[in-house]
Amino acid sequence: MASINYAFKEISCKIVFYGPGLSGKTTNLQYVHLKIPAKSRGELISLATDQDRTLYFDFLPLDIGKIHGFSTKFQLYTVPGQVYYNATRKLVLRGVDGLVFVADSQKSKMDENVESLQNLADNLGEYGYSREKIPLVFQYNKRDLSLLNSVEELQQALNPKGYPHFESVATKGVGVFDTLKCISKLVLDQAKRKELFPDRKMEVVEADKISPERTPSPVATAGQATEAAILSPADAPTPTAQTTVVEEETVPVAEKRTTPREVAQENEPEVGLKVEEVPQKEGDPMVQPPRQESPTVISWSAGKSGKRAKGRGFFLWRLLNKLLNR
Amino acid sequence: MKQEDLVIYEEQIEKIEGALKRLIKDAQAKCVLLVDKDGHLITRQGFTQSLDTTALAALLAGSFASTREIARLVGEPEFSVLFHQGKKDHIHITLVGERTILAVIFDDRTTIGMVRLYAKETSEDLERILSLAHREEAMAKPEGKTDRGSEFSTSLESRLDDIFSEQP
Numbered sequence: 001m002a003s004i005n006y007a008f009k010e011i012s013c014k015i016v017f018y019g020p021g022l023s024g025k026t027t028n029l030q031y032v033h034l035k036i037p038a039k040s041r042g043e044l045i046s047l048a049t050d051q052d053r054t055l056y057f058d059f060l061p062l063d064i065g066k067i068h069g070f071s072t073k074f075q076l077y078t079v080p081g082q083v084y085y086n087a088t089r090k091l092v093l094r095g096v097d098g099l100v101f102v103a104d105s106q107k108s109k110m111d112e113n114v115e116s117l118q119n120l121a122d123n124l125g126e127y128g129y130s131r132e133k134i135p136l137v138f139q140y141n142k143r144d145l146s147l148l149n150s151v152e153e154l155q156q157a158l159n160p161k162g163y164p165h166f167e168s169v170a171t172k173g174v175g176v177f178d179t180l181k182c183i184s185k186l187v188l189d190q191a192k193r194k195e196l197f198p199d200r201k202m203e204v205v206e207a208d209k210i211s212p213e214r215t216p217s218p219v220a221t222a223g224q225a226t227e228a229a230i231l232s233p234a235d236a237p238t239p240t241a242q243t244t245v246v247e248e249e250t251v252p253v254a255e256k257r258t259t260p261r262e263v264a265q266e267n268e269p270e271v272g273l274k275v276e277e278v279p280q281k282e283g284d285p286m287v288q289p290p291r292q293e294s295p296t297v298i299s300w301s302a303g304k305s306g307k308r309a310k311g312r313g314f315f316l317w318r319l320l321n322k323l324l325n326r
Numbered sequence: 327m328k329q330e331d332l333v334i335y336e337e338q339i340e341k342i343e344g345a346l347k348r349l350i351k352d353a354q355a356k357c358v359l360l361v362d363k364d365g366h367l368i369t370r371q372g373f374t375q376s377l378d379t380t381a382l383a384a385l386l387a388g389s390f391a392s393t394r395e396i397a398r399l400v401g402e403p404e405f406s407v408l409f410h411q412g413k414k415d416h417i418h419i420t421l422v423g424e425r426t427i428l429a430v431i432f433d434d435r436t437t438i439g440m441v442r443l444y445a446k447e448t449s450e451d452l453e454r455i456l457s458l459a460h461r462e463e464a465m466a467k468p469e470g471k472t473d474r475g476s477e478f479s480t481s482l483e484s485r486l487d488d489i490f491s492e493q494p
Contacts, residue, residue: 003366007339014368040489042380047388057387059365061380064489068481075365075384091391095364181490185482192478194331197490 002097002191012073013187014095016182018120019102020112021053021081024141025172029060029076031173032180036062054080057092067188074184081116090108090123098135100179102170104156105140105148110157117158135186138165139179144172156270332362332425338455339369345451346371353444354436357416359429360422360452368426377431388418395466407439420445423453431462 003012017025026046033044040063047056057077064072079089101120103113124131138159140151149157151167159165164182168175334342350372357372359379365387370379390408397405402479408419418430418441428449430441 001364003332003334003362003364003368005334005339005368007334007336008369014364014366042378045381055450056392059381059384061384062489064485068478068487071483073380075380077384087395088392091388091395094391095362095366177490181486184486184490188482189479191331252465 002094002187002194004191008071009069010071010073011188011191012075013097013191014075014077015098015100015183015187016092017076017100017102018093018116018142019079019081020104020109021083023102023104023109023113023116024168025078025081025102026054026058027170028141028168028176028179029058029078029102031170031176032062032076033060034186035173035177039063040065047269050276053082054078055085056088063292064184072188074187076180083115083119086119086123089119090126093123093127093129095122096134097191098137098183100137100139100183101158102139102141103154105142105154105167106145107147107149110149110153113154113158125182126258135183135190136162136163137179137183137186139168139175140165141170141175142166143167143174145167159291228237331471332364332366332368334368341455342369342452343371345448345455349430349444349448350489353430353441355430355432355441357431359383359386361427363387363390363425363427368469372431373481384426386419390421390427407442418442418445422449423456426452426456428452440466 002014004010005012017028019025026048033041042061042063045059046052046054047058049055057079060076062074062076064074066072077092079085081089081094092282099120101117103109103117121131138154140154142148151165155162155165164186166179166182167177170176170177195210342360344370346360349355349358355372355376357370357374359370359374359382360368361383362368365384367379367383393405393408397403404421406421408417410417410419415431415433416438418432418438420428420430422428428445430445432441
């Protein structure tokens with residue numbers, strides 16, 4: 001989770017590049033390290049094997065400078081992509097504030113992409129993190145190779161919920177900064193909502209709930225235009241981002257409340273309770289089976305969900321007792 | 327999510343730095359770093375000018391995380407102390423509460439025993455300072471929370487544009 005230091009007026013956020021082996025996660029960081037001026041970044045640290053495969057993580061600190069009085073820092077991490085290193089991969093996810101899923105666009109790699117995405121969901125689940133609360137951006141890498149899956153196929157298989165996505169050629173830098181800018185903005189928006197402005201009422205809704213006229217324009221088109229100028233115009237990626245954060249959005253609540261206490265909790269905007277209506281979609285690898293049981297998910301915390309179940313049980317138990325006493 | 331963001335307030339940092347300064351003096355250490363388990367540096371004291379403390383914090387947290395996994399595999403809940411011995415400099419790492427790590431870098435002017443003793447004491451002090459009661463007390467103060475959202479968004483957009491526009 002983000003570290004917010006009011007004494008030093010400093011925010012530090014952790015962004016993790018996830019994805020299957022050899023999809024280009026480290027290459028993303030290497031390109032960022034190469035292009036960002038030395039005053040705004042630290043050294044790129046790679047804990048790699050002798051064959052230059054990531055063993056534990058790559059780490060690149062970025063100093064964005066002051067944003068509205070707060071010195072803002074990002075820590076970019078990659079995970080080891082190979083299936084074998086799941087133990088270390090899971091450790092890197094600890095305290096993650098934002099995720100970039102780097103998928104390999106080649107047809108032959110589709111199964112590995114799906115498996116890695118499922119592994120991400122599993123590992124987040126093991127930490128008790130709610131997938132819906134962590135900003136996520138997809139990057140479809142290696143768009144310059146032949147025998148590729150189309151973006152539509154990749155979207156259908158990996159991103160049916162329509163998180164922001166970018167096409168990229170990480171070795172040439174195409175799409176790298178667009179991805180980074182998008183995830184940075186989502187992460188800081190979230191940090192701001194949670195800690196800097198706790199009295200601000202905001203809701204996160206699904207992308208498909210945003211009406212077309214309210215959908216913000218794609219992020220980082222300026223960066224893409226510059227990249228297109230560096231490469232050939234034909235290589236310019238199409239801006240495809242859809243921002244999923246909407247301010248002051250009200251979301252219908254379909255589920256019936258059972259106790260007054262829960263209703264009271266619902267009515268307190270300061271505590272940051274988010275109600276998200278998640279339409280059931282088959283084949284979405286990010287949604288874990290237990291969460292598909294109900295079409296409405298109340299995003300609160302594990303503890304509160306527990307109390308909710310306990311509350312219902314208690315109510316039924318009292319009802320049963322009353323009947324038996326009669 | 328299970329854990330909240332780690333938020334440090336001015337009142338806490340003064341106390342933390344006081345405790346770290348005392349540790350350096352008592353244990354005759356070169357420098358100390360307080361790092362959260364996610365790899366963010368909270369604060370540092372002593373001779374840290376020549377050190378890349380950001381990278382050090384990330385690696386210390388990584389090292390601690392992997393050691394914790396090793397502990398779990400051998401049936402221990404957690405190894406609460408780690409010690410790396412070098413030729414000149416050594417590092418002693420202690421767990422502070424649930425979320426933070428205290429790293430003491432020292433050389434042969436002192437001994438591991440001294441460092442261990444005072445690091446344990448400081449760790450207990452820091453745990454108290456970082457505890458929820460102190461946090462809530464500090465949160466009651468309005469300072470630092472007066473910024474408004476719209477200005478933040480504009481400022482954020484322009485900074486990100488500057489820094490992430492394609493460099494020549």
